Amino acid sequence: MPTLETDRLILRSFRKRDVDAMAQLFANPDFMRFSLGVFTQRKQTVVFIEKVMGWDRAGIPSQFAVIPRGKDTIIGYCGFFYHPEHGIEDIEIGYRLNPDYWNRGLITEAARTVRDHGFRDRNLSRVISLIHPENLPSRRVAEKNGMKVERKITFRGFPTLVFAVTREQWLATRGVG
Numbered sequence: 001m002p003t004l005e006t007d008r009l010i011l012r013s014f015r016k017r018d019v020d021a022m023a024q025l026f027a028n029p030d031f032m033r034f035s036l037g038v039f040t041q042r043k044q045t046v047v048f049i050e051k052v053m054g055w056d057r058a059g060i061p062s063q064f065a066v067i068p069r070g071k072d073t074i075i076g077y078c079g080f081f082y083h084p085e086h087g088i089e090d091i092e093i094g095y096r097l098n099p100d101y102w103n104r105g106l107i108t109e110a111a112r113t114v115r116d117h118g119f120r121d122r123n124l125s126r127v128i129s130l131i132h133p134e135n136l137p138s139r140r141v142a143e144k145n146g147m148k149v150e151r152k153i154t155f156r157g158f159p160t161l162v163f164a165v166t167r168e169q170w171l172a173t174r175g176v177g
C-alpha cells in the first residue's frame with residue numbers, strides 16, 4: 001500500500017508493532033461506538049492487524065493507520081473493508097478515530113483521500129459506507145465524502161444505511177469537495 005498524505009495526516013499501512021497502540025483504541029468504548037463492542041483480548045487486535053496486513057500483501061485496497069503529521073501516534077484507522085460473508089460485494093470505506101481528536105474534520109480529510117485513492121489508483125467503480133442511522137457524525141462524514149444514502153439494510157443484526165458514491169459521480173464532482 002502506498003502512504004497517503006493529507007494536510008494534517010499521514011495514512012500508512014499497518015505493521016505488526018502497531019498492536020499495542022491499536023489494542024488501546026479498540027478497548028475504548030467511544031472509539032468502538034456503533035460496533036459489536038470493545039475488544040477485551042489482545043488477540044482480537046492481532047486478528048485485525050493480520051487481516052489488514054494480509055490485504056496489503058495481496059495487493060488489494062486495505063486499511064490505513066491514521067497518524068497526525070509530525071507525530072508517531074496512531075489516532076485511528078481509515079480505509080477499505082470487505083463483507084462478502086454478509087452478501088455485500090461492494091468495498092466499504094470504514095473509519096474510527098480516538099475521541100480526543102473528534103470534530104476537527106480529520107476523518108473527513110482521511111476518508112476523502114482514501115476515496116480518491118480508491119477511484120484514482122485502484123480503479124474502483126463504487127464505494128460504500130455502512131452506517132447505523134443514529135450515528136450522526138459518521139453520516140455527516142459520509143455526506144462530506146460525496147456519498148448519498150442508497151438503501152437501508154440489516155447488517156450484523158443492526159439497521160444500517162448504505163451510503164454510496166460511484167466513480168462517475170466522483171468524476172463529475174472532482175475538485176468540488
Ligand SMILES: CC(C)(COP(=O)(O)OP(=O)(O)OC[C@H]1O[C@@H](n2cnc3c(N)ncnc32)[C@H](O)[C@@H]1OP(=O)(O)O)[C@@H](O)C(=O)NCCC(=O)NCCS
Pocket residue numbers: 030031032033034095096097098101102103104105106107108109130131132135136137138140141
Ligand atoms: C465517526 C468519526 C470517525 C468521525 O470522525 P471526526 O474526525 O470527528 O469527523 P469530522 O470532524 O470529519 O466530521 C464529523 C461531523 O459530524 C458532525 N457531528 C458531530 N457530532 C454530531 C452530532 N451529535 N449530531 C450531528 N452532527 C454531528 C460534526 O459537526 C462534523 O460535521 P461538520 O463538519 O458539518 O460540522 C468519529 O466520530 C468516531 O470515531 N466515532 C466512533 C466510531 C464510529 O462511529 N465509526 C464509524 C462507524 S460507521
